[in-house]
Amino acid sequence: MPAAAGEVPMREVARRNREQILRAAREIFVDQGPDAPLDAVARRAGVGIATLYRRFPDREQLIRAVAVDVLTALTGVAREALDGEPDPAEALRACMHAALDLKIGSVMPALAGHFDVAELLAEVPGDPVEPVQELLDRARRAGLVRADVAVGDIAFMIIRLSRPLPGGRFPHDEELAHRHLDIYFDGLRAPGAHRPAAGLPAPVIDADGFRLLRGRVVAAPDPGPRASGAVPGEPAGAGDPAPGPDATTTEPGAE
Structure with a gap:
């Protein structure tokens, strides 16, 4: 109907x-x-x-779907950068920022052990390394990125920056990661290459600000929800609800 x-x-x-x-x-x-x-x-x-x-x-199907979704999205943002940004350096930078938003460096390690990477990649429409390599090659040919930069320099920096700071208490963690990515990307530029006139994005943390915040960075994580797998407001050990009869109950917009 x-x-x-x-x-x-x-x-x-x-x-x-x-x-x-x-x-x-x-x-x-x-x-x-x-x-x-x-x-x-x-x-x-x-x-x-x-x-x-x-x-x-079941949980394993959800975990696998999350991993496939992230890798598929990574391929997509790299292709979008190739097709949509005429400036080779800006295309590569845009791809890196989009990949950072996907938190791929946090997602994939968190799910490690639940799938075989080679089998997982067979479910993804194209290896995400290929468009990233193409973006890098285009920027190097244009003389905008250092000739000795490799794909690993991009991939491993995204992995490092997409992991949250220790303790889970640091404010503006994601915004700070994007600021640091811009600083890093300026280091990838070829000598004499054009640099954007715009300044670095917020947050700007000066010495006084760092003194106020550093305790949150070095403090050990709370032995709470993250360590135990519990959810705030729920009793410890509250695991998955059984699918049971309710799993087949029709809800508005459930399908």
Whole structure:
């Protein structure tokens, strides 16, 4: 039956739910590890636990889908940078910032051991290394990036910067990572290459600001939700709810 005027088609609802679940799972798994309660994922995604189980019947399928989704998105942002940005250096920089937003350096290590990377890549439309290499080659040919820069210099810096600072308490962690990426990228530029006139993005942390914040960086993580896998506000040891009969209950927009 076609959707009534003003209603979202069920196929669109299903696609949106899947995207929200994968995005929420990526964030939860980075924060709490792959054993985090799946009802926490459902809550963050804004869907019922039954909807999550309909899309992903078990944890391993969800973990694998998150990894495939991240790698597919990485290939996509690299292709978008190739096609959409005429300046070779800016295209490479844009790709690096987009990859940083994907938190790939946090997601993939958090899920390590739950899949074989070679098998996983077979499910991804193209190896993300290829468009990144093409972006780098184009920037080097234009004389905008040092000739001795390799793909590993890009990939491993993204991995380093996408991991949260120790303790999980540092404010503006993501914004600071993008600032540091811009500083790093200026180091990749060829001698004499044009540098953008715009200054570095916020936050600017001077000596006084660092003195106020450094305790949050060096402090050990709290022995709480992240260490135990519990969710704030839930009793310790609250694991996945059993799919049970509720997993087949129809909810509005559940499919």
